[in-house]
Amino acid sequence: MNSRTTQPARRNRTPLAAVAAAALGLGLTAFGAPSLAFGAGPTEVVYDQGGLDWGVKQSFRSYLEGPASDGGKIELTGGATRTASGAVHFGLGAGRYDLGTHVLSANFTGGVHFTAHQGALDITLADFKLTTSGATGTLTADTATRETPAGAGSSEIVNRQDVPLVTFAVGRDTTAGGDTATALTADGAKVFAPFYPAGTVMDPLNLVLTATPPASPSPSASASASASASASASASASASVSPSTPASSSASPSAPPAGTTLPIYDGVLNWGFKESFRSYLAGPAANGKVEFGGGAADYRFAGGSGQYDTATHGVTTRFGGSVRFLGHPSGSTYQLDLSFSELGLRIDKAGAFLVADVSAKGMDGKTTELTAVPVAALDLAGANFTPVDGVVTLTALPATLTEQGAPAFGGFYQAGAKLDPVTVALAFDKGAALPTGTPSSPATGTPSAPVTGGAGTGGSGPVLTVTGSTTGSTDGVLASTGTDTPFVPLVATAAGLLLLGGGTTVLLRRRRTTGDS
Known part of the structure; x- marks a missing residue:
């Protein structure tokens, strides 16, 4: 039986654009963003460190790496790595938490390619994205799966984008690395057909997201900002700042000292x-x-x-x-x-x-x-x-x-x-x-x-x-x-x-x- 292979189409998207696309694609709307009550303030938290660990399903990995899969393999792409437990670690591309809608969204780098039975089983997952809506979260990915369309005599690789693979309940430790249980969606079941039906309990995901506050502006930076003024005026301004003088509107997020x-x-x-x-x-x-x-x-x-x-x-x-x-x-x-x-x-x-x-x-x-x-x-x-x-x-x-x-x-x-x-x-x-x-x-x-x-x-x-x-x-x-x-x-x-x-x-x-x- 002949097979026709179409290679997965890769999208050249910036991390921020991917996050925006995920939010818009889900049709998210603001509930009425708070103004942080006392004047203008930050509207979002941007995460710059973290990652996602997810092994899809331990029994599936064991099958692929066992003799019954007839040469099955698990290949990693885009910098993804295996963890000690056998799960796959995907690095953080970008992440943000919207303080108005309380929606968390993040995307991740790397992918994983599952093959078995001399290529008859062929599943690629990449461009992972995670979003939350209320108390429910969804993990999506771009998929490339070998399928035989109805009435066709040969199989082909079919590409789909932003497929919701699993859902999970948002918990207190969801972004702190704790085990978060996942369940296969109906769309996810099609990716892994005929192995697992919708609702199947998949591997837990482990998500870590942290935001590193930029260093506070140094005194010298403030002094240089007024360097165009005379030396005496600059010194006077820095020596006695009026309590009513607003701080620079570009002040960046910064964590307080330990123990505050x-x-x-x-x-x-x-x-x-x-x-x-x-x-x-x-x-x-x-x-x-x-x-x-x-x-x-x-x-x-x-x-x-x-x-x-x-x-x-x-x-x-x-x-x-x-x-x-x-x-x-x-x-x-x-x-x-x-x-x-x-x-x-x-x-x-x-x-x-x-x-x-x-x-x-x-x-x-x-x-x-x-x-x-x-x-x-x-x-x-x-x-x-x-x-x-x-x-x-x-x-x-x-x-x-x-x-x-x-x-x-x-x-x-x-x-x-x-x-x-x-x-x-x-x-x-x-x-x-x-x-x-x-x-x-x-x-x-x-x-x-x-x-x-x-x-x-x-x-x-x-x-x-x-x-x-x-x-x-x-x-x-x-x-x-x-x-x-x-x-x-x-x-x-x-x-x-x-x-x-x-x-x-x-x-x-x-x-x-x-x-x-």
């Missing part, structure tokens, strides 16, 4: 704990009451302060005030006595948590003392980190009881029980006004005993009404432009996914605007 932290100047927490628990205390069965202290009132805890750690991308915040739940009076005391104080928000690589100091006396008479215990795990999937006038407000975060926090409710609820949603407002600018709305009074509802287990009713909980307009999408960024620091931390979200500690969590130097000091 950014202050959270103020904050307020609104949390009703659990509606059914409040209803139970207010009913005749418990004959209880709720006492607030330290300035707290109506489940609103103000006076928050804390910091954002630029090295770990962690957030720690504590709020003032306390609350005490009392039930089942017995003489001058109560059989049920639960106190929460030092409530706080903690976000790190382990997740997001509401923490508190707890003193809990349950119905069994035993007292438990807990310090800075993570009481509730918070779901940030739908959180909006877009700042408004220097304040980031996280509204109605779903909360579930943690295993460590279960004793805080005196044994009434088990780990996993749904708690009231949590609303937090954090001021990253000194003097920024927190939202003026007030939390609604927690509903008392019909008195009922707490539900044991994870199916408790969370209720609506306190609601904080945010006034003012918000620029950007619901997939926003956590931005700080405090007057005491020139750095803007951006905790980027894609479809509400917080990429803490990942490659898309970046630090960018803000362009100073008039009035900064």
Whole structure:
């Protein structure tokens, strides 16, 4: 049987053009790009280091390199290399993260050529590109496969461009080199037909993307910029720069010194704990009451302060005030006595948590003392980190009881029980006004005993009404432009996914605007 071979057509494209083509080809549109809240700022992060490791499928490679493939081979092109695990490493061509659309796109150099059965199997993959849309990512490639068209008597090499091979779920470690599971697409299945159907689990991909900040302009560069002025005028200008003088608009991104932290100047927490628990205390069965202290009132805890750690991308915040739940009076005391104080928000690589100091006396008479215990795990999937006038407000975060926090409710609820949603407002600018709305009074509802287990009713909980307009999408960024620091931390979200500690969590130097000091 004769075969006709058409060599793969290669495209001469610059890396940036390839990235742009990938974005346009997917029909991507901006959700409403945030202006970084406080004047002009960077609109994207450009990655200059990294790479992609992907082995297609380990069993496929083993077959090709075994005796059953009749001389099968795996050949690398364009600088691609094999890793210790047998996967293929493709170098980074270009990469960018759009701070407005929260879309990550990157392309990679090199290719891989699979052959077996004296050329009857012939698959070439090259021009790999990776894009994300929301919480889903796609790896595409240009393909050249030997096929026999229907009705044809001979096979030929068929070239296709930008074929979506596999999809994957965007996770916290997606850009930090962690294993990211992949699944074969319908188009990808055609490339590997008849070996694997659509949906087949393929090899995990390992993606690393980093951005190296350019060095900050040297003092001599600033001096030379004004060399056309007289020597005395130049010296005077450099000796006493007015606080209102804007910095050069060409200031480039730069990471802060190691160990830098950014202050959270103020904050307020609104949390009703659990509606059914409040209803139970207010009913005749418990004959209880709720006492607030330290300035707290109506489940609103103000006076928050804390910091954002630029090295770990962690957030720690504590709020003032306390609350005490009392039930089942017995003489001058109560059989049920639960106190929460030092409530706080903690976000790190382990997740997001509401923490508190707890003193809990349950119905069994035993007292438990807990310090800075993570009481509730918070779901940030739908959180909006877009700042408004220097304040980031996280509204109605779903909360579930943690295993460590279960004793805080005196044994009434088990780990996993749904708690009231949590609303937090954090001021990253000194003097920024927190939202003026007030939390609604927690509903008392019909008195009922707490539900044991994870199916408790969370209720609506306190609601904080945010006034003012918000620029950007619901997939926003956590931005700080405090007057005491020139750095803007951006905790980027894609479809509400917080990429803490990942490659898309970046630090960018803000362009100073008039009035900064």
